[in-house]
Every structure is written in structure tokens, then in C-alpha cells.
Amino acid sequence: MGWIAEKGKDIMRTSRSRYSTIKDWYHRNVLLHVVASFRKRDFAAAYFPTIDALNRSIIKTIPKSASIDVPRSPTIRELGIIGKLKQRGNRVLQHWRRGLTEKIDRAVRHEETCADHYITSANAITMEGDIINTVLVTVSRE
Numbered sequence: 001m002g003w004i005a006e007k008g009k010d011i012m013r014t015s016r017s018r019y020s021t022i023k024d025w026y027h028r029n030v031l032l033h034v035v036a037s038f039r040k041r042d043f044a045a046a047y048f049p050t051i052d053a054l055n056r057s058i059i060k061t062i063p064k065s066a067s068i069d070v071p072r073s074p075t076i077r078e079l080g081i082i083g084k085l086k087q088r089g090n091r092v093l094q095h096w097r098r099g100l101t102e103k104i105d106r107a108v109r110h111e112e113t114c115a116d117h118y119i120t121s122a123n124a125i126t127m128e129g130d131i132i133n134t135v136l137v138t139v140s141r142e
Contacts, residue, residue, distance in 0.1 A: 030127070037129030055081050062117050064089050069115035072096035076119055 031047050038045035048054040058081055062068065068090055070076055086092050093115055095108040124132040 033127060034125060034129065037127060041129045043129070051079055055079060055084060058119070059084060059088070062090065066116035067091040067093060067111070067114075068117045068119060069093045069112040071118075071120050073119075073121045075121035081119065 028047075028049070035045040035047050046057070048057060062085070068085055070082055070092055072094075076082065082092055082094075093108055093112045095105055095112060100108065122131045123134050126132070
């Protein structure tokens with residue numbers, strides 16, 4: 001079986017780039033639909049094409065003097081926003097950090113309830129603007 005060429009181009013490579021373009025277009029349009037659904041439900045939703053654009057918006061929106069509660073969310077940590085907020089002087093509250101004593105953990109959890117801002121992620125969202133979250137709670141029976 002031979003390769004089919006299009007004006008000297010590798011069809012496979014061209015097809016992959018077309019696929020990526022179509023896939024990116026589809027994802028963007030799905031996300032814009034979700035944003036519109038959130039807005040219909042009175043959420044102040046926005047679409048950001050990149051993580052950097054999202055982080056710039058967060059930095060612009062949250063004042064330097066604000067305290068921020070960040071739950072144990074791998075998604076939020078992957079964004080890199082926690083370090084950026086700390087670097088500019090925000091008080092970022094994270095009770096889930098390793099090495100905290102029980103006393104400090106309780107104090108941080110108390111502070112988290114009064115934080116100026118709360119940054120979290122959802123387990124899932126629907127096209128209709130529903131937010132789906134599950135919380136795993138463990139109870140110690142000592």
C-alpha cells in the first residue's frame with residue numbers, strides 16, 4: 001500500500017492538523033454554549049482560551065489584599081494560580097498541606113470559612129449549566 005500525496009504533502013499529516021483544528025473548534029463551541037447556559041442561570045461565566053488567560057483574569061479580579069481559600073483540588077493546583085497569588089502577597093489558605101499540626105489545621109480551617117474568595121473546581125458540568133460535585137467525607141470513629 002502506498003502513500004497518497006496531495007501537492008507534495010503527506011495526507012496523514014494534513015489530516016491530523018485538520019482534525020486538531022476541527023476538534024479545537026468543537027471544544028471551543030461546546031464551552032461557549034456552557035458559558036451561555038451558566039449566564040442564563042445568573043452565573044458570571046467566561047470562556048478563556050488558555051490557562052494563562054484564565055490566570056491573568058483571576059489575578060486581575062482578586063485584590064492583592066484578599067485572603068483565598070483553596071480546597072484540595074488537583075485541577076486548581078495544575079493551573080499554577082496558587083503560586084502566582086502567593087507570590088504577589090495574597091494569603092492563600094490550604095488546610096490540606098502536609099505537615100500541619102492538628103492545632104494549625106483547625107485554625108486554618110476556621111480561617112477558610114471567612115476567606116474573601118474561594119477558588120475551586122467542579123467534578124463535572126453539563127451543557128445545560130448544571131454543576132456536579134461530589135465530596136468524599138471520611139469520619140474518624142475513635
